[in-house]
Amino acid sequence: MNCFYSIVLSPIINAIKNYGENKNAFCINKHYYSYDEFGKNISKIRVAIKSTKYQNKKVGLVINDDIETYASIFALWLEGDSYVPLHPNWPLERCVDICEQVEIDLVLDSSKITRYKNIQVINTSKLEYVKDCLNPKDGISEDELAYILFTSGSTGKPKGVQLSRRNVAAFMDSFWKTGIEVKEDDRCLQCFDLSFDVSVQSYLVALTKGACCYTIPYGMIKYIYASSLIEEEKITFGAMAPSMLRYLKPYFGEFDASSLKNCILTAEACPIALMEEWFQCATNTEIYDFYGPTECTIYCTYYKLTKGGENKTLNGIISIGKPLANCVGLILDENGNVLPVGEKGELCIAGDQVTKGYWNNEEKNEASFFIKEVNGIQMRFYHTGDLCYKDADGDIMYSGRLDHQAKIQGFRVEMGEIEYHAREFLGGTNVVCLAFDNKDGLTEIAMFIEKEQFDPSKLLEYMKTKMPGYMIPTRIMYIPTFQLNANDKIDKRILRSLIDK
Amino acid sequence: MKKEEIAEKMTEIFRHIFENDNMVLSDDMTPDTVENWASLTHMQMITALQENFGVKFSIKDQLKLMRVGDIISLLEEKLG
Numbered sequence: 212m213n214c215f216y217s218i219v220l221s222p223i224i225n226a227i228k229n230y231g232e233n234k235n236a237f238c239i240n241k242h243y244y245s246y247d248e249f250g251k252n253i254s255k256i257r258v259a260i261k262s263t264k265y266q267n268k269k270v271g272l273v274i275n276d277d278i279e280t281y282a283s284i285f286a287l288w289l290e291g292d293s294y295v296p297l298h299p300n301w302p303l304e305r306c307v308d309i310c311e312q313v314e315i316d317l318v319l320d321s322s323k324i325t326r327y328k329n330i331q332v333i334n335t336s337k338l339e340y341v342k343d344c345l346n347p348k349d350g351i352s353e354d355e356l357a358y359i360l361f362t363s364g365s366t367g368k369p370k371g372v373q374l375s376r377r378n379v380a381a382f383m384d385s386f387w388k389t390g391i392e393v394k395e396d397d398r399c400l401q402c403f404d405l406s407f408d409v410s411v412q413s414y415l416v417a418l419t420k421g422a423c424c425y426t427i428p429y430g431m432i433k434y435i436y437a438s439s440l441i442e443e444e445k446i447t448f449g450a451m452a453p454s455m456l457r458y459l460k461p462y463f464g465e466f467d468a469s470s471l472k473n474c475i476l477t478a479e480a481c482p483i484a485l486m487e488e489w490f491q492c493a494t495n496t497e498i499y500d501f502y503g504p505t506e507c508t509i510y511c512t513y514y515k516l517t518k519g520g521e522n523k524t525l526n527g528i529i530s531i532g533k534p535l536a537n538c539v540g541l542i543l544d545e546n547g548n549v550l551p552v553g554e555k556g557e558l559c560i561a562g563d564q565v566t567k568g569y570w571n572n573e574e575k576n577e578a579s580f581f582i583k584e585v586n587g588i589q590m591r592f593y594h595t596g597d598l599c600y601k602d603a604d605g606d607i608m609y610s611g612r613l614d615h616q617a618k619i620q621g622f623r624v625e626m627g628e629i630e631y632h633a634r635e636f637l638g639g640t641n642v643v644c645l646a647f648d649n650k651d652g653l654t655e656i657a658m659f660i661e662k663e664q665f666d667p668s669k670l671l672e673y674m675k676t677k678m679p680g681y682m683i684p685t686r687i688m689y690i691p692t693f694q695l696n697a698n699d700k701i702d703k704r705i706l707r708s709l710i711d712k
Numbered sequence: 713m714k715k716e717e718i719a720e721k722m723t724e725i726f727r728h729i730f731e732n733d734n735m736v737l738s739d740d741m742t743p744d745t746v747e748n749w750a751s752l753t754h755m756q757m758i759t760a761l762q763e764n765f766g767v768k769f770s771i772k773d774q775l776k777l778m779r780v781g782d783i784i785s786l787l788e789e790k791l792g
Contacts, residue, residue, distance in 0.1 A: 430744030432754045435774045458751055462771035694752055 214353055215376035218383045219419060220288060224345050226395075226421040227253075234395065234421060237278060238444065240428040244278045246421070252282035253289070254344040256319065259333050260290055261344070263317060268292045269359060271310055271318035271330070273299055274405035276428050279321035279335040281414060284358075287319075288376075289347045293356035294319075295371070296406040299326075300429070309361050312371065313570060353377035359570055360408055360505055371570035372505045374408075381563035382508040383415060385535035389513055391473055391499070393448055395421035398470075400449030402427045402437050407698050408509045409450050409477055416448070433699075434458035438466045445470035450501070452478040452699040456489055457641075463492040471496040477503075477510065479700045480609060481529045483522055484639050490518050502531035502609065506579070506593050508564040511538040512607055525608040526631035531599070532606050538562040539590060542601055547583060550600070555610055558599040559583075561590040598625070617646030619654050619681045626656070629674070629682055633658060636673045641693055643701060644684060647710050658684035659706050661693050686710065713791045718765075718784050725760045726780075729753050739781030765791065 226236070227250035236249040244252075256279065260270075272283055272294040287294050295313055297306040303326050310318070310330060318327050321336040357379045359371045393399065399417035401424050403410040417424035425444055427436050434455050440446055453476050471493045476486070481500045490498065498518075503510035514532025516522050523530035534540035539561040542550045550556040561583075568576040579594050598610045611627035626644040633642040641661035649655050660667075667687050674683055688709060696702040719737060727735045730748055743749040749757075754777075758769055761783070767790045769777065777783050 430742060431778065432743060432751055432774070434751055435754070435771065438771050439775050455751075458755060459771070465771045692752055692756060 213380055213384050215288075215351075215357070215380040216347060218380050219376075219415060220285075220347055222419040222421075223285065224347075226418065227345065230395070230421055235423045236418060237281065238423060238425045239277060240426075243423075249278065249282060250343070250345060251340040252278050253285045254342065255338040255340040256283050256286035256333070256335050257289055257344040258341060259335070259338050260286055260292075260317075260319075263331070263333060265317035265331060267314055267316045269295055269313050269315060269356060271295050271297050271306075271313075271315045271327070272405075273297050273318065273320040273322055273325070273327075275299055275321050276426055277321050277336070279338075280319075280405065281424075283319045283321075283335055284414075288357065289345065291348045291351035291355055293358050295359045295361070296404075298404065298406050301406075309371070313359065351376070353380065354567075358411070360406065362505060370572055370575060372566050373568060373570055374505075374508055374566055378508040378564050378566060379411070379415075381537040382412075382510070382535075383419070385537045385564065386412065386416065386510070388536040389499070389515075391448075391497075393417065393420045393422055393473075397422040397447045397472075398444055399424050400437065400440060400446050400451070401425060402433060402449065402451060402455070404697065407478075408505050412475075412509050413450055422448075438462065438468075441468050441471060442466045447472045448474075450475035450477055452476070453481050453485060454479065454695055454699045454701070456485055460485065460488060463488055466492075468493040469495050473497050473499070475499045475501050476529075477501040478698060480611075482527055482639075483524045483529050484527065486516060486522075486529065490516075500529045500531060502607075504560075504593070504595050504597075506566045507538065507560045507562075507595075508566070511535055511560050511562075511564060512540060514606065523602065523606055523608065525610060526627045527634060528609055528627070528631075530602075530606045531609045534560070534562075534607075535564070537564055539585065539592075540607060541583075541585070541592070542599055542607070543583075547581065552603050553600055555598055555600045557613055558595045558597045558607060559592040560595060561585070561592045565591060565593050617654050617656070619646070619656065624656070624682050629656065629658065629678065629684065632674050632677045633660070633670065636670050637662070641701070643693070643703060643706055645703065645707055645710070647707070655686060656682070656684040657686040657688065657706075657710050659688050659690055659693070659709075661691070662689055663691055664689040713765075713788070715784060715788060718787050718791070721764055722761070722780070722784065722787075725757065725764060729756050729760060737780050739779070739784070741780040742778055761787070767791065 227246045230246040232245045232247040235243045236246045237244040274296045318332045325332045353376050357376050359373050361371045401413035474496045498516040500514045501510040502512045512531045512534050514530045542556040543559050544556045596613045598613050599607045617624050629644045630642045643659045645657050693701045
């Protein structure tokens with residue numbers, strides 16, 4: 212298989228050398244940067260890093276939306292180092308906690324004034340280009356890290372997922388084996404924060420093919436800016452969250468999305484109804500549903516939708532398809548046994564894309580990974596916590612989080628199923644159901660409807676015709692618009708906090 | 713409708729959406745300077761502006777609605 216150098220670094224170095232000033236690598240806030248300028252930015256930062264004394268190869272990176280930030284990633288990778296994103300809009304306390312957890316002793320920051328006082332900082336926007344410095348350091352192991360992403364932890368402290376060069380190389384190899392083509396004249400959307408891993412796919416797919424990467428500046432309303440980029444810059448490839456399309460839905464038809472050739476939907480469950488409408492707007496596009504937890508390097512399964520034809524769904528949610536080339540995906544029961552076709556269990560993922568673990572968190576690592584023998588080979592699996600089943604073709608159907616399954620009066624209940632029936636009756640309105648234990652210790656179901664308050668009696672009547680009584684929600688709350696979290700997913704924690712037990 | 717009337721009505725809408733009863737609007741306010749002005753609140757703001765002023769904003773109009781001063785100008789234009 213390809214190594215990190217051959218599938219990530221070498222193609223980008225070649226693009227810089229071959230395209231120079233003749234092709235753009237980035238469009239950031241309406242400013243174009245050629246591959247030559249991108250290369251010079253990498254070089255100036257690499258030179259500065261080389262002349263700095265630091266111990267820890269895990270380097271903090273303030274993720275501003277500018278050329279220096281993107282160039283910093285490659286300067287660090289050429290040097291054999293990894294980046295740890297520090298968001299400029301996160302509370303400083305959270306960022307400092309991350310720095311302390313990883314014992315970061317160097318931060319790259321392009322901000323005018325840095326927020327980091329007690330750590331060595333290189334101000335990358337003040338550096339001048341002097342000479343090329345694009346040759347990768349020799350002898351960097353594939354096990355060295357490429358990045359660490361911190362996600363919220365159940366204990367309140369953010370937890371860091373470590374992704375190695377081997378993980379990223381395996382991901383890129385898997386990605387190209389899906390058959391998706393990106394060429395040098397493509398224009399690719401990068402609409403994810405650099406603290407979220409789909410950003411890595413977004414910039415790598417563009418840059419390794421010599422294409423141009425279009426970012427969304429902070430302070431812009433994402434869905435509006437993205438729609439203008441798609442129309443005005445004639446974006447040809449992009450990964451986006453279904454939520455972004457949900458915001459854009461009232462305007463489908465008002466902007467021209469016919470330039471889009473390939474569109475990836477990811478980061479949350481993908482409803483078929485929304486995709487059918489998107490097909491009407493993005494008339495020339497192939498749509499793919501990609502699934503994957505950060506722990507398995509961006510994506511680990513995918514499903515290609517058929518326009519105007521039958522698509523596999525479960526409760527209105529599109530199948531997440533089959534594992535990528537470098538992933539093994541099994542549906543296991545609670546005892547780790549492989550379940551037969553059609554039976555629901557936990558999706559567990561193995562292969563070269565699986566992280567070596569959470570940074571400095573033995574307890575969590577112990578609980579999240581396990582070894583299982585498959586066809587005589589010992590494989591290390593990750594518990595995704597996602598409830599799925601495989602159909603006879605091997606396509607995986609997503610049924611919700613394991614923790615969205617509840618036992619009500621002893622019966623197993625899937626929140627996804629309740630949501631589906633409510634959504635059907637309400638004509639596609641967003642519905643979220645959460646199980647909670649009331650003050651009497653009994654499990655109840657709260658249903659949140661994204662709508663102004665209305666008389667729910669007809670809805671409940673309908674639902675009672677579809678499901679046994681114990682599955683009918685006992686609390687109904689109306690929220691005009693669901694709030695999204697930083698990753699553009701419906702923020703279920705906020706909804707949960709509204710439940711008056 | 714006069715600029716002052718528009719600004720007054722808009723202040724009410726902004727105070728409600730951004731849950732800040734003391735908010736005072738100025739032309740140069742943007743999503744960058746107003747806490748919580750993001751996709752969700754923007755969509756709520758557009759809906760409220762459309763309902764209160766009886767106008768319709770296209771997605772292209774909305775690209776120009778990233779600054780309070782520009783929202784007022786566009787409303788003035790639409791309301792004649």
